Amino acid sequence: MSVIEVRNLHKNYGSLQAVDGVDLTIERGEIFAILGPNGAGKTTTVEILEGFRTRNSGEVKVLDFDPQFKGKGARDFRDRIGIVLQATSDAGDLTVAETIHHYAGYYSDPRDANEVIEAIGLGDKKKELVHTLSGGQRRRLDVGLGIVGNPELLFLDEPTTGFDPEARHDFWDLIRGLRDLGTTIVLTTHYLEEAEALADRVAVINRGKILEIGTPANLGDRATSLARVQWESAGIMHEQFTDKPTAAIAKLMHEFDEEIPKLTVSRATLEDIYLKMIEEER
Amino acid sequence: MTKLPSTLKMGWRRGKIEIRQFLRQRESVVFTLLFPLILMAIFGSVFKGEIANGVKFSQYFLAGMIASGMINSGFQQLAINIPMERDDGSLKRLRGTPMPATSYFIGKLIMVLASIIFQVILLLLGGVLFFGIHLPTSPNKWLIFAVIMILGTGGSASLGVAFSIVPKSGRGASAIVTPVIIIMQFFSGVFFVFTQLPKWMQDFASVFPLKWLCQGIRSVFLPDAFAQSEVAHSWETARTLLVLAIWFIVGLVISIRTFKWNRE
Structure with missing residues (x-):
């Protein structure tokens, strides 16, 4: 009701x-x-x-x-x-x-x-x-x-x-x-x-x-948006947008022997989505 | 579902909380409640003479001070206070509760009445002890005084609520309200003997309630022989009560029609 x-x-x-x-x-x-x-x-x-x-x-x-x-x-x-x-x-x-x-x-x-x-x-x-x-x-x-x-x-x-x-x-x-x-x-x-x-x-x-x-999780294209994978290689930060972040990391694990330096996997925050929506309005 | 508390009960609760809030503002308590007595002391020692046979100026002035107390605690207090409550969000918050406007008004009236009763007792006490004021012995006079108190307090409070929409902000309120009152006091025979004022001032003041309030209170506290020295050579008791009642009703009608909880 x-x-x-x-x-x-x-x-x-x-x-x-x-x-x-x-x-x-x-x-x-x-x-x-x-x-x-x-x-x-x-x-x-x-x-x-x-x-x-x-x-x-x-x-x-x-x-x-x-x-x-x-x-x-x-x-x-x-x-x-x-x-x-x-x-x-x-x-x-x-x-x-x-x-x-x-x-x-x-x-x-x-x-x-x-x-x-x-x-x-x-x-x-x-x-x-x-x-x-x-x-x-x-x-x-x-x-x-x-x-x-x-x-x-x-x-x-x-x-x-x-x-x-x-x-x-x-x-x-x-x-x-x-x-x-x-x-x-x-x-x-x-x-x-x-x-x-x-x-x-x-x-x-x-x-x-x-x-x-x-819902906060599904607002905009947040649920389906690409994941961002970031890492460091030879002192330079790299980033890749992908819908298969697990595969991307598996591939990186082959390139590096041990830990992947400064690895992060992130998705769009509510703030990113919100700002994009407000921005498109302008 | 259980029922909401009655309008009267909420009004009574408002009255108690209003009085408590008022008493917490110490400076304003001292100023509002003692100022008439201080003025009384000043005027009483400056003008020592008699204005008529056996009537001292201080006796005449006492009536004016009681009337002024009613105007200050009712009209002035509310016309300044309500715009401030409108500005700081108090009224808007109250508007969001089931409490009706009538309870709010009842609360204000209770606070005003309490403050006026306290002032009158203080003034009469001071008058008897220091200025040789004689209190009337006839029950009739006290009855008239009670009716004048009720009409005067009601009128003063309701006109204060009505006037509260005039100031554009709480901060500017006292700058608008205070001069109105001071001019009224000069024109209505609070600071001077009314019959000694220019005719145009007398005519102007006769339209407004303060002049009648003063005259009505004089009829209670001055000897009956003094009635000869009034403008109409009489106390005009019936007319006094009528004018006060009309202003009370005018105040009520305007305040019910124009009262605003917030500035939209």
Whole structure:
């Protein structure tokens, strides 16, 4: 059963076409990443799904609800979703615990606030004022506020911008844990390794249009693209592109007696594929 | 599915958290709550004379200070604070939760009311102890005072919410809001005796609520004989309550119609 259905979505700001005919279907329980350069239309699309923005045309159903509808049902809709906006700087004068406990009181069936604080790794910062937290800690608090309502669907808008690598890995574990509990997650990011580490499927968007949707492993021609074999011979690096890297290495083993110097076999990274897609657009 | 908490309950929770956030900003607490008392001390020692038989300027000024406290804690506080909350993302985050706008407004109203009650107690205490203010003994006067407090607080808060869409950014908000209030205070008889102001100033101020708020509070705390010294030679209690009620409704209607969670 799909959680999000989008057909032919359009949104413009004056003469700028921010979202230009987007189609999306997001299934229950998956982590879906939306990739794209700055200004591609990621945030606009997600904010339409969250109900923050109105569209110019197209059909949108999120949890069987039209998110731009303001009347009856809008509160029940927001009771079922969690939203982590791009970095904000609000509510600095409350403690971590006060903030999470307070937000829990907005929902019909919230998660236990103390459990949430532990889950986001802020157990020892519980009594600290929010404005004393580091950037990464603050971002985890944002996620805590997004999940305290026990949402079926969680939106994460560039959640790890400004994280150090370790914090980012901890954060990914947290998100995977939520998926394992059955939460559907929609994530925008411009970190390719984040999409690769987390997402079941990714959509690449540029200039308001979806270029492709696929699993990180199969996006573009990645699954079928040629492998690159690199090695050193007589002080010079050589490289060969082949669809039979094993055979290529077997042949090299005959040429060298022992170890093949500086041997690597690699395939296109998600980043290579992504950059190629964006580049072709230009 | 379990039901969402009621709008009123969420509003009450908002009120408590608003008060807690307000109290954490120490400088602003001291400034907002003590400033009227400080002004009272300054004006009380500069103008020592009587403005009518048995009525000292400090007594007249006390009414103006109570009215100003209502305007500062309601109108000024909200018209500056809400644009800041809109800028820093607080409002957008709240908008993403099931909490309705009504609960948000109830929370603001609770905070404003708490701050005004505290200020009024402080001013009356200071007035009695240091400036020889006589508190009224008739229950009728206190009843009128309570009604004025409710209408004044509601009007001040709702007009503050309504005005909060005027400043283009949180940072510029106080530069726009503060002069509006200071001019209103001069025109409405807070710093000077209203009847001594030029006629055009009096006419202008009569359209707005602050003049009526001051006059209404004077009718509670000044001797009845002083009514003769008012513009209409009477307290005009009915008209005062009517004007305050109209402004309260105007504020409510404008704020419900124009309130925005974010700048799209």
